[in-house]
Amino acid sequence: xxxxxxxxxxxxxxxxxxxxxxxxxxxxxxxxxxxxxxxxxxxxxxxxxxxxxxxxxxxxxxxxxxxxxxxxxxxxxxxxxxxxxxxxxxxxxxxxxxxxxxxxxxxxxxxxxxxxxxxxxxxxxxxxxxxxx
Numbered sequence: 630x631x632x633x634x635x636x637x638x639x640x641x642x643x644x645x646x647x648x649x650x651x652x653x654x655x656x657x658x659x660x661x662x663x664x665x666x667x668x669x670x671x672x673x674x675x676x677x678x679x680x681x682x683x684x685x686x687x688x689x690x691x692x693x694x695x696x697x698x699x700x701x702x703x704x705x706x707x708x709x710x711x712x713x714x715x716x717x718x719x720x721x722x723x724x725x726x727x728x729x730x731x732x733x734x735x736x737x738x739x740x741x742x743x744x745x746x747x748x749x750x751x752x753x754x755x756x757x758x759x760x761x762x
Contacts, residue, residue, distance in 0.1 A: 715743075
């Protein structure tokens with residue numbers, strides 16, 4: 630899923646399913662692999678008809694989307710709340726040309742107890758590896 634899918638509703642639906650699985654069937658989170666994405670901003674109010682790219686350029690949406698350290702922490706926190714979980718198995722990001730790759734990689738490293746594995750859907754993995762130098 631992703632935080633932007635149906636403006637967060639897909640994560641809420643998955644969270645309700647996970648809660649039901651736990652409470653009724655005693656199936657715990659470790660029996661599932663939860664994958665979600667981060668980067669784009671969630672719409673609110675009259676902004677809901679705008680695309681993620683349009684939202685990121687609105688003044689009231691500054692620092693709410695992208696791959697900066699603070700934004701990633703905020704988006705993961707929101708995803709965890711909507712999912713009703715304490716961790717995400719795989720967090721997938723897509724490129725953000727406005728944020729230096731090392732900053733994004735540091736944020737992903739700092740999310741180690743909230744995110745088990747990290748992946749990327751756009752930039753080549755060589756870009757991520759070169760940021761470790």
